[in-house]
Structures are given as structure tokens and as C-alpha cells.
Amino acid sequence: MRATAKAHTNIALIKYWGKRNEEIILPTNSSLSVTLDAFYTETTVHFKEELERDTFILNDQEISGVPYDQVTNYLELFRSYADQKGLFAEVHSLNKVPTAAGFASSASGFAALAGATAKALQLNLDDTALSRFTRQGSGSACRSIYGGFVQWEMGTLADGSDSYAIPIAPQDHWDIRVAAVVLTAKEKDVSSRVGMKRTVDTSAFYDGWLETLPRDLEEIKEGIGRRDFEKVGAIAEANCLKMHATTLGAVPPFTYWQDTTMSVMETVQQLRKEGISAYFTIDAGPNVKVLYLPEDEEKVMQKLQATNGVTEVIVSKVGEGISYL
Ligand code: 2P0
Numbered sequence: 300m301r302a303t304a305k306a307h308t309n310i311a312l313i314k315y316w317g318k319r320n321e322e323i324i325l326p327t328n329s330s331l332s333v334t335l336d337a338f339y340t341e342t343t344v345h346f347k348e349e350l351e352r353d354t355f356i357l358n359d360q361e362i363s364g365v366p367y368d369q370v371t372n373y374l375e376l377f378r379s380y381a382d383q384k385g386l387f388a389e390v391h392s393l394n395k396v397p398t399a400a401g402f403a404s405s406a407s408g409f410a411a412l413a414g415a416t417a418k419a420l421q422l423n424l425d426d427t428a429l430s431r432f433t434r435q436g437s438g439s440a441c442r443s444i445y446g447g448f449v450q451w452e453m454g455t456l457a458d459g460s461d462s463y464a465i466p467i468a469p470q471d472h473w474d475i476r477v478a479a480v481v482l483t484a485k486e487k488d489v490s491s492r493v494g495m496k497r498t499v500d501t502s503a504f505y506d507g508w509l510e511t512l513p514r515d516l517e518e519i520k521e522g523i524g525r526r527d528f529e530k531v532g533a534i535a536e537a538n539c540l541k542m543h544a545t546t547l548g549a550v551p552p553f554t555y556w557q558d559t560t561m562s563v564m565e566t567v568q569q570l571r572k573e574g575i576s577a578y579f580t581i582d583a584g585p586n587v588k589v590l591y592l593p594e595d596e597e598k599v600m601q602k603l604q605a606t607n608g609v610t611e612v613i614v615s616k617v618g619e620g621i622s623y624l
Pocket residue numbers: 310311313314315316324330403405406436437438439440491492581582583
């Protein structure tokens with residue numbers, strides 16, 4: 300009972316920022332992302348009768364503590380579903396998501412873990428069911444089941460059965476690029492889980508954020524369909540700014556931005572003044588992701604690399620969905 304899955308991480312263009320159910324991870328809004336080919340996790344799950352506990356090896360290192368508990372608790376979900384209580388597994392993961400790049404490895408990590416576990420247990424889940432399972436490991440991970448452009452439908456039901464990802468456009472629909480701009484930055488002190496919860500519970504701006512989302516989502520999907528880069532970039536950038544604005548209205552207020560974050564935002568605005576279509580988006584951390592078209596790569600890279608505080612720029616194309624090795 301052994302299987303290996305590979306899943307890529309994703310970057311949200313319309314952000315997921317808040318839960319209505321923390322236990323089974325149900326969001327307060329639908330979100331939309333693009334899957335990235337440069338960053339992925341490969342995970343092998345091997346269930347063996349003789350094991351007395353799960354083991355988790357990440358990049359050749361045995362893991363204990365909180366990350367181990369997260370994995371073993373997550374496997375428990377599958378064991379219950381498959382009626383396989385007491386059947387433990389060896390989990391081996393290889394993470395090709397540089398932590399420094401500011402991508403949560405949880406997206407590719409939980410997608411690959413879900414895929415490999417379901418395959419190893421021969422559950423024959425379709426992608427919708429797999430996405431539902433993945434969501435319960437980490438919300439954004441449910442979008443990594445598919446390649447290309449992906450929406451996570453928030454759903455309305457209390458049991459989460461209608462909250463899962465749906466593919467919007469495949470990997471080969473549109474060749475856009477995403478540069479992950481790595482900054483010299485301090486450790487963040489508010490995790491995305493904590494930040495999201497504080498914002499939902501206390502931010503004076505949270506209702507305003509929720510109100511504008513359905514329109515952002517409709518418009519960006521229309522833009523993706525027509526491959527209208529200016530439209531998609533402008534909506535994504537504005538949506539990111541709105542998400543980050545909600546953190547300033549929280550109690551106590553906080554921000555993920557640092558001075559270097561703002562320097563990159565300025566570089567992107569400068570690029571646009573020079574006639575180059577580039578747009579930024581930022582997740583729950585200081586690093587910036589820049590969207591641009593392949594023909595502008597040289598100029599975009601030049602400007603980004605010359606920006607104060609930038610240590611590395613990693614380029615990604617649009618990636619594919621989960622696969623089994
Ligand atoms: C996103 N983020 O849509 C948003 C934008 C961060 C900012 O999803 O608590 O690791 O595991 O469901 O998915 C980061 O949070 O949170 C995130 P959990 P997750 O990509």
C-alpha cells in the first residue's frame with residue numbers, strides 16, 4: 300500500500316482570507332489562483348501493517364513536533380474514512396519550495412500528501428473529492444489539485460461538501476510568468492492562520508473586503524478567459540492591496556509588509572510607467588510575487604534584481620495539476 304504524488308504550489312490572484320469553520324477549513328469567500336511549475340512537493344506514503352506509529356521524513360530529515368502532529372492528524376482523517384484505524388505509514392516528502400521564496404509549502408505539501416495517501420489506500424477519489432480532503436489540511440492546498448487557473452468555491456453547506464476547487468483554465472491556456480522576489484526580511488511574527496482569524500474577528504474593514512469579492516472574481520475570470528493581462532493584473536494587484544488593508548483595521552493592527560516589500564511595489568509601478576505590464580501580489584509575508592508576460596522577462600528581471608533588499612528572483616511558469624509517479 301504505497302503511492303507517490305507530486306503537487307505544485309499556487310499563488311492566489313483573488314485571496315482566501317478568513318474561515319467560517321476552522322476545524323474542517325471552510326472559507327468566508329471564494330478565491331482564485333494560478334498553479335506554479337517551479338515549486339512543488341513530491342510525497343511517498345507507504346502504509347505497513349507492522350508499523351506502530353507514523354513517521355515523517357522531509358528532505359531526508361526525520362520530523363517531530365508540530366509538523367509531525369499535523370501530518371499524523373491529517374492521515375487520521377483518511378484512516379477514519381477508509382476504516383483503517385491503526386494502520387500507520389511512512390511518509391517521505393521532498394520539498395522543492397525554497398522556504399525563503401515566501402511560498403507556504405503547505406499548499407503543495409498537503410496536496411501531495413492527500414493524493415499519495417488516497418492512492419495508497421486505493422480510495423479511488425475523483426479530483427473534487429480529493430480537493431475536499433486536501434482543503435482540510437490547508438485551505439489554499441485544495442487549489443493545487445489542478446494546474447492552470449483554479450477557483451476554490453467557498454460553498455455554503457455546514458459539512459463542507461460544496462467547498463472544493465474547480466479548474467477555470469488549463470495550464471496551456473495562457474503563458475504568463477510569476478517572479479518570486481525574495482527579500483532580506485525578518486521572520487514574520489503573525490502566521491497566516493493567526494492573522495486571518497484576527498482579521499475576521501476584529502477588523503473594521505472586513506465586511507468591505509467581503510463585499511467586493513464576488514465582483515473581483517467574476518471580472519478576473521472574464522479577463523483570464525480573454526487573456527487580458529492588464530485586466531487580470533490590475534484586479535489581482537488591487538485584490539491583494541484590499542486583503543492587506545484588512546490587517547490594518549484589525550485589533551491589534553498588523554501588517555506583513557516591510558520596507559523592502561514597498562520598494563518592490565514601487566519598482567513594479569515604475570515598470571508600468573515605462574510601458575511594461577507588470578503587477579504584484581503579496582501573501583501573508585513580506586515577499587512579493589510579480590506577474591508579467593514572457594516577452595518582458597529581461598526588463599522585469601533587471602529592474603527587480605536592482606531593487607534594494609532583493610536577494611533573489613525565482614521565475615515560474617504556469618504549472619500542472621497533481622500527478623502520480
Ligand atoms: C491564499 N493565503 O489565498 C491566501 C492569501 C495567504 C494570503 O491561503 O489555515 O496556509 O492552512 O487554511 O492556506 C495562506 O493560508 O491557511 C493562504 P490554512 P493557508 O493563498
